[in-house]
Amino acid sequence: MATGREQQPGRSELDEVMENVARVHQELEERREREGALNALIDTVRELAEQQTRADLERTLTRRIRLLLGLDAAFVGVQTTDGARVVHAPDGHVSTMLNMGMATPDGVGLGSWAQQANAPAWTSDYLTDDRFDHDEVVDDVMLSEGLRGLIAVPLARDATSSTSLYAGARSVRSFTPEEVSLVSTLGQVAGALLRRHTAAEEAEADRRDLRRRLELTEERARDRRPPLLDALLSAVLGGAELSALAAETAERLGAAVCVRSPDGRELARAGTPDGGWPAPEDVRRAAPWTRPTGVPVAVDGRTWAAPIRARDDDFGLLLAVFDAPGGAEAGESVRAAAKALSVTALLRVHGPISEAQIRDELLSQLLTESTATDPQAARRRERRARHLGIDLAEPHVVTAAECGPGEPSAAVLSWADAHTRRCGGLRTVQGERLVLLLPGSDPGAAADEVAAELRRVCDRPVGVGGAGPASGIEQVRRAYEEALRTLEALRALGREGAAACARDLGFFGALLSDRPGVGEFVDAELGPLLDYDRQHCTELAATLEAYLATGGSPTHAARRLHVHPNTVSRRLERIGDLLGPDWHAPERAMELHLALRLTRLRDLVGAGAPG
Template sequence: MLTGEGLPGEVSLGRYALAMLELLAREAPAEHFEELARQAAEAGAAGEELARLVAAKDRSLEVRQLFARRQQREAGLSALVDTARDLTHSYNLDTLLAVITRRARLLMGLDMSWVSLPGEDGASLVRASDGHASAITVGFQVPFGGGVGELAQNRSAPFWTPDYLRDDSFVRNEAIDHVVRSEGLRAIMAVPLRHEHSGLGVLYVADRNVRHFLPNEISLMTSLADLAAVAIERTRLLERTRTEVAELTGDVSDAMDSSATVRKLSGIHRELIELALGGGELTTLVDRASAALGGALLVRDTIGKDLARTEDFPGPEDFPDTAAEAGGAGSRRVSDRASGRVSGRTEDFPLASPLDRICLDAHAAGGPVRCDDGAGGVLSACPVTGGTESLGTLVLRATRPPCEAQEELLGLVAQAVAVQLLMQRSTAVAEGHVRDELLHDLLHVSQLPPGQLAARGRRLAVDLTEPHVIVVVRPEGGSQSRANAWASSYAHRLSGLKYVDGGHIVLLLPGNDPAGAARSVQRELSTVLGHPVTGGAAGPTTAPDDIRRVYQEAQRCLDALTALGGTGGTASPRELGFLGLLLSEQQDVGQFVASAVGPVLDYDHQQSTELLRTLEAYFVSGSSPTRAAELLHVHPNTVSRRLERITDLLGPHWQEPAQALEVQLALRLHRTRHLLAGTDDS
């Protein structure tokens, strides 16, 4: 702490500010910061100077809280990693359940935890508990009807209450109420234990104080439940194997083979989980799993985009293209310029190949499915899920159908892939606050030096001196929090930045094609939300201080698209035609002219023809070839042949109202540019 010596002023306030930084570096208690501000006031600091020091104190406390939250998240992830490693060991079921309940209680820092599994008669029995318990003991039968456990099982999702006996939002059971009252419990959370599409039981945690569970705590419990469910199923498999070995004493060889297979599955599963939790690359995990399964592997996300594949997995061209064989088009452009509606979007129709079908079938079935690939191989697919969320699909391609052990291993590999994808998402979310602040400054704080912004970008692996585009999207429904989480993951995956501005999501993405970037964002986010997404895009730019202008241009494109009735589509200045020219702050007349009549200009230059003059005369004469021929002093057949050539160059719709308007505007701009330059190309 500082003493109050010296007169208040810039020098003394600077000493107090430095002292606050020292407190921040030492992770001092919050009251020390308050004491420092009080000392400054007693030393004579007042007015604006004291206000600045108090503001510095508040920012320091905010940074301290940010560090504390990060340490808490890191501690939670570290505890989850340790738990996952514990669960990979071989236990009997009762020992495993004891490990799970102890880890759950320690992970959440609560008073009690227990796990219930269905018994032989269908009744739910407490198989293990941890913490001081007098009523909830091993063998306690959980009554049917009511309670948080039944809700969690019915919803296949965690359910919690901050104060069980005072919560009327669900149906309670008197027998359960009596037990809760006897234990003195208040806050309770129930998480279903599910493996593939079957329910295994319920994991509970509880505290004797009123407590509101945070989203990251619910996420940790969901991840723990997923790992616990796999471990329980694996342990049951081990126990069934041991039972079979004991019963099949007459066939020692088969029993040994079965035991070896189980040990192999357990070892591979443990290795893959440790690889995922250790921060390894998804491609490394897929290569290791491919060697164990004896086939080629592919991981796809929920919209059909390849996330990782082994080198020997066939490409799209190696699978039969049912839609192409039937003469169907893979995609078509939608643009209704005649009515003034400009959507600028592409409707992609998925090709009905065996690979596409089996990915859809796997999620529809909620478990592994198998089919022939039409090229001499067999495809096996398993959905990749994290809790109740679909993360993608794992596809195995082999020369023959997989055996039972391979199918079991395929499911275990899918769980390891899910852990890997969730870990990647957690990393993106952890860095999201810092990345969001950078894009906020790029968009709103214009006085920051470009060099400083570029340096901040490099620290986040974002090179702002390379070409980037801006995409502004507006979800037309769905969960805003889910859209924001997806945007953070998407921007992190592409080495870009994300910022949420009201109901809009702003993405700064590397590349030169704003229209293509907008369509990719729209396609993925629409699939995630299950609702349409409208987007505007602009760029590219290579200057940090130019990003604000590009953002405003993209926002105007989004506003124009909305005004034109193009909700659910995307647009950039180039796709909006002459509207894009008007909306852009840096009007590129040459680019607009080239997009409208560029092929005609090039043809005249290369062939020394007069198609441009013919086009001008045609519009001047009211679209009459005969009158145009009179103006040009040529035969009408000559004009007709030139118009046919123009149709070949500009496309069959150049005379339709919307495109004809752009052609005429381009002709006028081209002529005006040459007149202003003192030349005449006629």
């Protein structure tokens, strides 16, 4: 009998030792890979948990899963209540077919299979796999994108929608058990985070609804109609016509009213009394008694007559017919209404000038008449503005809107009057353009708000140019000229009906602005990137320039920079974090490329300048 370990024929003890060493090395390598995957998973979970909105969470998730698995594209599919799947947060080099908002049918494809099983589902070659139902639209998209290997994992589901994560490769590709486990774990974490964001969004929606209800309740609580005379005088000073004043009077009195001239002609009427109007002879009999004293007189049990007069001027008679007999309180209400109508008559006789006309005229002068050589005129206009509640020393923005063809309609002017009074600004009409002067320092936001409101009023898109902020009379005038240039630029760029300020137009805005400058344009486009390079001694700007110069190819950019393609991919990811997710959109990429060229030129000029 042999003692000790039997030695296999043909194998030496050295071979066994080498085999054991190789096995140990393999186990160590597998352990390192598992540790690396675990660390990557932990980093991904930490980054996902830091996202503040659902959209940011989805973008981070698709980017991370694509990089972790080394795939070509990833996206999130959301099935809505109408049964369609809508693409969210596409990541990777994808065409317009697989873009934000693309809808696909429900009940087909790999995602529906995964949702039904509530577990990850994958295929090495999507188009040839017959384990799930296919759809012509989805297959056309997959064929157009060139995607073959695909994995889908369900993220979240509720009563109104379900969400799945997709990641794919442009080659036949199998997914290892470790990769499936990684995606499944990440999907569970992301699903929990998505449910948290959904709950937060629902809570925010409920909070807004409660706030809206509270504001509505407070508004109703505050809705205590002012005294009749004050309300009618406000309408008079606002430029209301006699017919509108008669309607307002009838509504507030709860009676049918009629305004007659001194010779008995009917000037305006509102409402129809149930028992009809009093007989003309009854009115004539009562009218003389009202005129000497100005005291209203009861014509009959339900009708009151009050003179419309001021000083010694007689402007006519107000009749009010109530549904039921009224006492002295009804007579005093009719008397107050007659006083308001007498103010209307005085304004007509002596040439009415409403506050709206004064505000319109002031802004027109500010926009078109320079006071650079006339300090006294500037001080007069500043005083007029202060009397109207406008402090021109504070920042203001100017918006110019094209509501045409033709001059702005009455509905547009009515909205402009209400908006400027609410905001504490001014409005005027210059040619066919509506111009607003509004307090604030963000011309882009002001232009967007004005465009949205005018779209609602005009029922069509309205082009709006914004400029500012401006402080002082001369700056307001220059801001108006810049707003007009921006409006013309929008038309020249084929963006009729859009809203923008100079900074929204990139390099074109730098040319249009009253303060043009290459430095401002470069800082606006590349500021965060250049600051990061300076603070961390990195080469993100050079990487971006190489990437754009090589047609968006990380491989070619890496060859030009003499670095590994993975290094370029990591740098591009950081560039996206600094410049925003739309940095590689065609228009934005063009402006970034131009800004990089200008930066290089500026550095060359600075280096060659004399010390």
